[in-house]
Amino acid sequence: xxxKTAYTMLMASLPPHPMSLWxxxxxxxxxxxxxxxxxxxxxxxxxxxxxxxxxxHWAKMQEAISDAEIATEAERVIxxxxxxxxxxxxxxxxELRIIVTAIRRRKLNRxxxxxxxxWGYGQVLPLIRNNWQLDDFGLSHRFPWVAKAQDLFVxxxxxxxEKLLLNLSWQHYExxxxxxxxxxxxxxxYVLRWDIVNRWSQCDEQxxxxxxxxxxxxxxxxxxxxx
Amino acid sequence: MNDFIIxxxxxxxxxxxxxxxxxxxxxxxxxxQAAIGAMLDTDSGxxxxxxxxxxxxxxxxxxxxxxxxxxxxxxxEVAPGLFAIGILSGVSLLFSAIYQGxxxxxxxxxxxxxxxxxxxxxxxxxxxxxxxVFTFIFALVLSGSLPxxxx
Numbered sequence: 001x002x003x004k005t006a007y008t009m010l011m012a013s014l015p016p017h018p019m020s021l022w023x024x025x026x027x028x029x030x031x032x033x034x035x036x037x038x039x040x041x042x043x044x045x046x047x048x049x050x051x052x053x054x055x056x057h058w059a060k061m062q063e064a065i066s067d068a069e070i071a072t073e074a075e076r077v078i079x080x081x082x083x084x085x086x087x088x089x090x091x092x093x094x095e096l097r098i099i100v101t102a103i104r105r106r107k108l109n110r111x112x113x114x115x116x117x118x119w120g121y122g123q124v125l126p127l128i129r130n131n132w133q134l135d136d137f138g139l140s141h142r143f144p145w146v147a148k149a150q151d152l153f154v155x156x157x158x159x160x161x162e163k164l165l166l167n168l169s170w171q172h173y174e175x176x177x178x179x180x181x182x183x184x185x186x187x188x189x190y191v192l193r194w195d196i197v198n199r200w201s202q203c204d205e206q207x208x209x210x211x212x213x214x215x216x217x218x219x220x221x222x223x224x225x226x227x
Numbered sequence: 228m229n230d231f232i233i234x235x236x237x238x239x240x241x242x243x244x245x246x247x248x249x250x251x252x253x254x255x256x257x258x259x260q261a262a263i264g265a266m267l268d269t270d271s272g273x274x275x276x277x278x279x280x281x282x283x284x285x286x287x288x289x290x291x292x293x294x295x296x297x298x299x300x301x302x303x304e305v306a307p308g309l310f311a312i313g314i315l316s317g318v319s320l321l322f323s324a325i326y327q328g329x330x331x332x333x334x335x336x337x338x339x340x341x342x343x344x345x346x347x348x349x350x351x352x353x354x355x356x357x358x359x360v361f362t363f364i365f366a367l368v369l370s371g372s373l374p375x376x377x378x
Binding site: 016182 | 257260261262263264265267268329332333335336339340
């Protein structure tokens with residue numbers, strides 16, 4: 001009982017995420033405030049959350065780390081977590097990434113990974129290797145979005161692909177968190193969804209900066225030419 | 228053997244009050260934590276959050292009334308009845324208070340984001356309250372059939 005409602009105050013103090021990722025106009029809470037609220041976590045839970053974020057959040061990964069090192073670290077983190085739901089959440093995201101990596105790798109005309117190559121984590125690795133020639137790597141029954149992702153990749157629609165992948169993760173976290181409201185699982189899923197919102201809002205920010213730069217250049221065009 | 232039955236009678240006599248109090252403690256604590264959390268994220272409506280968080284305290288009142296209703300000279304004849312009614316009503320009140328606390332916490336969490344649903348969000352907690360009222364009423368009815376004292 002205590003465990004089920006251990007973080008009632010913490011969860012109640014956080015503004016809820018919107019129903020749809022595309023409804024997000026701004027982040028529900030700043031990272032600074034989120035970090036302040038997360039101080040209510042126990043030491044052990046806080047470390048687990050940091051470990052989960054370190055393997056799922058690109059910005060928190062060390063630079064110049066190889067695929068093999070990422071896979072080894074992911075395996076270590078998954079083994080250290082004694083919570084099936086959180087393990088499932090991590091594995092799902094890692095498998096999503098490994099499928100996208102495979103699509104990208106194939107587009108670059110690189111050969112399929114060998115059996116010895118340690119290039120990711122998940123049960124999909126042997127399936128991808130064995131079905132390299134198939135469009136969907138034979139994964140459509142389990143991951144119905146693979147064909148669409150492949151199509152977007154071929155058409156070079158990177159923005160649409162990014163939207164698809166972010167939305168998949170968003171919906172998956174929402175789905176698996178439906179029976180968790182005030183426990184550690186709810187906190188972790190909240191933070192992982194916050195990371196998605198953050199990433200999406202940064203996408204918009206970058207686009208806005210590019211548009212702003214283009215406008216400035218257009219406005220200054222004549223002056224720049226005469227200068 | 229008779230002493231053991233008498234002890235059971237005394238346990239049954241105090242059970243509704245004690246178990247309901249435990250339930251109310253847990254329920255109010257859960258809802259109270261949610262209320263405090265909501266206060267950190269909002270600028271108004273503190274009173275309604277606190278009021279809602281006190282909702283699971285009704286079970287302990289039911290428990291007190293039941294205890295006084297069951298109170299009589301504990302004899303071998305009445306002790307089994309006291310034990311059965313007391314323990315079962317106590318357990319029922321205990322769980323209803325805990326789960327009502329969780330309903331209240333969810334109501335606070337939901338109405339914080341959408342204040343217009345405050346009334347509706349309280350409905351599940353009110354339904355849980357209804358079940359504890361059933362326990363209370365029927366325990367009262369059954370306690371009336373227990374003899375006051377047997378010489």
